[in-house]
Amino acid sequence: MKLHIYNTLSRSVEEFKPRLEGKVDMFVCGQTPYDDAHLGHARNYIVFDVVVRWLRHLGYDVRYIQNITDIEDKIINRAKERGITAEELERYYEKRFLEDMEAIGVKKNVTQYLRSHDYIDTMVMQIQMLLDGGYAYQIDSDIYYDVDKFVDYTKLSGMKLEQLKEHRIEPREGKRNVYDFALWKGSKPGEPSWKIKLRIGGNEIEFVGRPGWHIEDTAMTYAVFGPQYDIHGGASELIFPHHSNEIAQAEAAFGKVPFVRYWMHAGVLNVNNIKMSKSLKNFITIREILGKYDAEALRLLMVSTHYRKEINYTERLIKEAQEKLDYMYNSMGVLYNAKEGNDAEGNDLAEKAVKLDSRFEELMNADFNTSVAVMELFGAFSDIRSYFESNRSIGHSNKETVYKSLLKCAGALGLLESDAYKTGLEDEAMELIKTREKLRVQKKFEDADRIRQELLEKYGLALEDTEYGTIWFKKRSRDKVD
Structure with a gap:
């Protein structure tokens, strides 16, 4: 291409x-x-x-x-x-x-x-x-x-x-x-x-x-x-x-x-x-934003719109970008730390990763269409979460295919450059998260809240429910500049 x-x-x-x-x-x-x-x-x-x-x-x-x-x-x-x-x-x-x-x-x-x-x-x-x-x-x-x-x-x-x-x-x-x-x-x-x-x-x-x-x-x-x-x-x-x-x-x-x-x-x-202009005094400095959000969240916000289009900045946009970024890191962590099973496990996921490579290349070569490329990438992370909702392991080759594809595409946008996702979750914690998700679907919110508290107290995990799905993390340090 x-x-x-x-x-x-x-x-x-x-x-x-x-x-x-x-x-x-x-x-x-x-x-x-x-x-x-x-x-x-x-x-x-x-x-x-x-x-x-x-x-x-x-x-x-x-x-x-x-x-x-x-x-x-x-x-x-x-x-x-x-x-x-x-x-x-x-x-x-x-x-x-x-x-x-x-x-x-x-x-x-x-x-x-x-x-x-x-x-x-x-x-x-x-x-x-x-x-x-x-x-x-x-x-x-x-x-x-x-x-x-x-x-x-x-x-x-x-x-x-x-x-x-x-x-x-x-x-x-x-x-x-x-x-x-x-x-x-x-x-x-x-x-x-x-x-x-x-x-x-x-x-x-x-x-x-x-x-x-x-x-x-x-x-x-x-x-x-x-x-x-x-x-x-x-x-x-x-x-x-x-x-x-x-x-x-x-x-x-x-x-x-x-x-x-x-x-x-x-x-x-x-x-x-x-x-946004210094002469109009309506500007927000990079340092102000990096005091509250990840540098990669700022990147994600910027590349989520095609470069030739204007962006109308709001606080909601940067918060959404941070949530999406955390979701990506969580999903990458699920994949990276997944147990490896027989070779056939995850064939569908690997096939989707190959298609993602091709689609991502096509979009970037079409005048750097990062806005759609980000949507495709985010869809791939959603596929990972869906896969591991019902599967406990993935074949080694398939895992490598998906992992390399995601890193290559995200890296082209300057995303997922931290290795925070390499720190895995204990099996019991992962199972509790899945159980809590089922309880929320069943609208058993009190039981779901008890599990949230247990995850925080026992494993130091904070959970946030967003429109993109539940994200969990031991707070990653923000990229701040004093």
Whole structure:
């Protein structure tokens, strides 16, 4: 089965064909560390972590890079508010951001995090190329990109030029067009700055300032990948102006079209139907959530919706995700610790696992349809619970088939990475759980409650009855970040 990806640039699902056979270069817009990362950020980075996991599962050698925007107005302004340097503020929140990414299982799959300030020379080179090509112009101590000179400026967004005026535009007296954007900004007192030299009209002129936001990403990817690469990912809100500006800069400077072969965009995460945003102060940090729920529960919530769709976050959603995750771990524990019997036992379960492998592969190759893939995976765990309601053992080969299938599929989503399920339950405890389930079906709730209490007192087992079934666990430690 071949991988197909929805390409924002073509507005269609395309068969994935990287530039070089067996190799994929992928860039995802990273963090601007001026505050703690929130659930909207988690959604974006989890989405593309799953993409990278699947590409590597398919056998691709993936170079996956993210940038750290350590030069930006928000960092400078927040640092001024706190009376510290921009570097001090950025380093503090960068460290916390990387801790968050490690906690949610993302950091280990990123090949490299690149800091913007390390690529000033490449940015200057690209600005000079744009000046030489007639795509940029000077206003005092600033350099701006002349959007009218780039014919295909709206090819990614699909908007008309007159529509651009309705979106976020950088105000600046002297701009040729309202939608022109800064490549270099003259610095103000107390701001981070660099001295650079540019040739304009046959003269070499010194500028003191800092790069514009958009030039940072194209300079970094050029330094690592060259003038063209395979996949660029990011949140859908970045299509315009950020990603549109990246294309305009890179294609005008380097001459490679398309600059990126596949543009992938993740839907935003909303709270009460409003985009989660620090500027709106309606955000929930990753750290807040990990103080109450497993990191994998957060992952499960994010992958339960197709990556291109928006998520309307509620507390109920994360609670349900935690219950589902506990159910998966419980079911995996039942399988892992099951007694082995004759070879034929569990044939049906093994056949379903083989079908799950095929179905899961089909769904992931269809533009990463994790929402349905999660449903199929959850169904497999329900099958395990049903099987062991009436069977005490399973054949060794069948057990291995089911076990490996579940781990492979769950692992592609970043789930079941803890080995908590390997701790088995005593036979008597398992029998008590089954007896309690029968009593609940018979609506003998008082007798069922007595068994619940016995399980807690005798075996330290907590039981929770959910719409997905009864889950039991000796509380697993949450993945917290202080």
